[in-house]
Amino acid sequence: MIAIIDYGAGNIFSVKNALDYLGYESVLTKSADEIKRADAIILPGVGAFPWAMKMLNESGFVPLIREQTKIKPFLGICLGMQLIFDKGYEFEETEGLGLIGGTVEKLEREDMIIPHMGWNELVIQNDCPLLKGLPENPYVYFVHSFAAKCDDKNISAYCDYGGKVTALVHDGKNVFGAQFHPEKSGEVGLQILRNFAELSKN
Amino acid sequence: MLAKRIIPCLDVRDGKVVKGVNFEGIKEVGDPVECAYEYNLQGADEIVFYDITASHEGRGVMLDVVRKTAEKVFVPLTVGGGIKTVDDIRETLRAGADKVSVNSQAVQNPQLIKEGADIFGSQCICVGIDAKKVSDGKWTVFINGGRIDMKMDLIDWVKKCEQLGAGEICLNSIDTDGVKGGFDLPMLKAVCSAVKIPVIASGGAGKLGDFAEAFIETDCSAALAASLFHFKELTVGEVKQDLKNKGIPVRMV
Numbered sequence: 001m002i003a004i005i006d007y008g009a010g011n012i013f014s015v016k017n018a019l020d021y022l023g024y025e026s027v028l029t030k031s032a033d034e035i036k037r038a039d040a041i042i043l044p045g046v047g048a049f050p051w052a053m054k055m056l057n058e059s060g061f062v063p064l065i066r067e068q069t070k071i072k073p074f075l076g077i078c079l080g081m082q083l084i085f086d087k088g089y090e091f092e093e094t095e096g097l098g099l100i101g102g103t104v105e106k107l108e109r110e111d112m113i114i115p116h117m118g119w120n121e122l123v124i125q126n127d128c129p130l131l132k133g134l135p136e137n138p139y140v141y142f143v144h145s146f147a148a149k150c151d152d153k154n155i156s157a158y159c160d161y162g163g164k165v166t167a168l169v170h171d172g173k174n175v176f177g178a179q180f181h182p183e184k185s186g187e188v189g190l191q192i193l194r195n196f197a198e199l200s201k202n
Numbered sequence: 203m204l205a206k207r208i209i210p211c212l213d214v215r216d217g218k219v220v221k222g223v224n225f226e227g228i229k230e231v232g233d234p235v236e237c238a239y240e241y242n243l244q245g246a247d248e249i250v251f252y253d254i255t256a257s258h259e260g261r262g263v264m265l266d267v268v269r270k271t272a273e274k275v276f277v278p279l280t281v282g283g284g285i286k287t288v289d290d291i292r293e294t295l296r297a298g299a300d301k302v303s304v305n306s307q308a309v310q311n312p313q314l315i316k317e318g319a320d321i322f323g324s325q326c327i328c329v330g331i332d333a334k335k336v337s338d339g340k341w342t343v344f345i346n347g348g349r350i351d352m353k354m355d356l357i358d359w360v361k362k363c364e365q366l367g368a369g370e371i372c373l374n375s376i377d378t379d380g381v382k383g384g385f386d387l388p389m390l391k392a393v394c395s396a397v398k399i400p401v402i403a404s405g406g407a408g409k410l411g412d413f414a415e416a417f418i419e420t421d422c423s424a425a426l427a428a429s430l431f432h433f434k435e436l437t438v439g440e441v442k443q444d445l446k447n448k449g450i451p452v453r454m455v
Contacts, residue, residue: 013298017273047323079323113400115325115369118423119205119247119453139205139453141247141278143300143325143369160203184278184300186242186455 001025002200003038005054005065005080012202015077015193018183022190024151024197032064040072040200044183045054045079048147049088049104051144052079053096062097069099073199075130081169081177082148090146099175102150109162115145120159120167120180126171128156130178130195140167140178140185147179205453206445207247208418208438210401210431212237215254215264215285219432231432235270241431242275244438247455249275250372250426252330253283254347260284265297270439282330282372283322288309291318295326301373305330306345309352311358312366319367328402329368331359333389334376341389348376357396358390364397369396372426374404381431382408385416385425394421402426413441414448 004015006028018116019026026042027034043065045052056062068074075082088094088104096104107114119201121137140161148166157168159180176196182189212219212234219232231237249271253264254266261284268281281294282303291302308315308329318327332348333341333356341356373393374421375386385403394401400423403416405428414424430436442452 005263013269013296014272014276014300017298018276021274021276047321051321113398113423115399116204117325117370117400121203121205143278145324145369181278181300184276186277190276 001038002040002042002197003035004028004044004059005035005061006030006040007052007059007061014181014183015042015044018190018193019197022194022197030059032060035064035068035141038072038125040196041068043074043076043080043083045077045083046183047079047094049079049082049090050092050094052083053088053094054098056083057069066099069174071174073196074176075196076096076177077183078179078181081179082146084169084175084177085148085150100150100154100169100171100177102148104146104148107145107147107161107165112162115143116147116161116165117143120161122157122159122167124157126153126156126170128168128176129199130158130168130170130176130192132195133191134188137190138188140180140182140188142180144179148177153160203426203451205247205451206246207402208413208441208452209248209250209424210241210246210438211250211252211404211428212432213252213254213428214264216260217267220254224438234267237432238271238275238279241438242277245334245442245453246277246438247282247453248278249284250280252303253281255284262263263330265293268294268297269301280328282328287314288317288321291322293381295322301326301328303328303330304334305332308363309343309345309354312362312410315363315366315368319369324367324369327368328370328372329363330372330374331356332374332376335389336369339388343390344376348379357392361399364399368399370400370402372402372404375406378406379404380429381406382430384408384412387419390416390422392418410436410441410444414445414450417445417450418448425437
């Protein structure tokens with residue numbers, strides 16, 4: 001069972017729809033017990049960093065996520081991926097979950113349209129279990145105006161948008177983060193979600 | 203490198219796909235969920251549902267269409283038409299849409315763009331605009347499906363949308379819509395150079411080369427078409443193959 005944390009963020013059903021479609025059991029939940037019982041956790045997210053952290057703090061999910069990621073696979077998607085880092089700078093400086101060292105800053109690229117919206121190619125930098133079985137330089141769907149800055153060793157894949165943009169991160173253990181939306185990235189995205197769901201069976 | 207997007211649009215009334223010419227002469231052409239699924243197989247980069255019902259009952263039907271589509275189509279879905287409040291935006295996103303497109307409502311209440319962007323993020327808020335030429339280099343914004351001229355300058359409006367936090371502009375030319383003579387390149391160029399957010403070209407695609415022309419001649423990020431794809435004059439795959447042949451970056455499936 002995969003717990004998809006429901007903290008009031010926009011489109012969270014897509015992730016569940018994709019897992020249903022792939023045949024993996026999942027639940028949208030606000031319950032700490034359900035998150036503790038789950039084999040893996042997904043933190044989705046559409047919205048703004050400070051607002052999302054406020055919701056997670058109010059629900060008491062921050063210490064829970066920190067503790068649970070020590071023992072089971074965790075995938076943050078889009079805003080959920082950004083929340084993994086130490087600090088975000090959307091509207092104001094906000095403390096994140098601090099699961100991987102780094103910051104989330106406004107994407108500023110000369111002559112490039114912001115938000116970075118649309119299908120971009122992943123360039124694989126470090127081996128990662130979520131990248132198994134993908135075609136070469138696969139296209140995935142991005143929609144974001146902020147991006148993570150972190151150590152190269154944690155970046156499994158990036159994409160090129162007037163320079164490198166962090167696309168997929170991994171702490172080497174349980175914590176994964178996708179800046180793009182695997183649940184909106186056609187067959188490639190479904191394969192990434194399948195890879196993650198398979199980890200929960202270990 | 204970022205791919206240029208091809209976006210089929212489904213105009214939906216009371217749960218059925220319909221399509222008119224120059225906003226008139228509406229005909230029904232099918233089930234929106236099935237149409238969306240078919241477009242997904244063809245390689246659509248995104249699918250837009252435009253709800254032209256605008257009645258309260260129709261809204262529920264539309265959300266149901268979105269819910270059913272989101273169960274089997276895993277590309278971004280945008281819903282436009284009849285979105286008047288932040289609650290409408292929330293409800294639409296929770297039904298499975300990734301973005302909403304606000305049009306007349308944003309003109310009448312520009313704060314809707316700002317409130318939506320503040321709560322859900324700019325990337326969820328697409329502003330749809332219907333505009334018509336007044337003279338060379340000048341266009342005005344229309345509302346209510348192209349029926350009412352707001353006498354508002356298009357360029358001023360797109361700049362204001364960007365300032366308010368719009369994540370994207372879907373620019374429909376009333377002059378070229380349904381005419382099948384190609385996109386409105388002068389209007390597109392003017393809007394693309396006025397804002398830094400992505401612009402979707404809409405209205406006028408009639409043949410294969412029209413898409414490449416829009417991407418070569420203007421900085422638009424995506425191109426949208428409805429009847430061309432509905433009536434199977436072209437498939438999304440054929441359009442993308444043509445773009446690829448012409449060296450334009452596209453996602454092939």
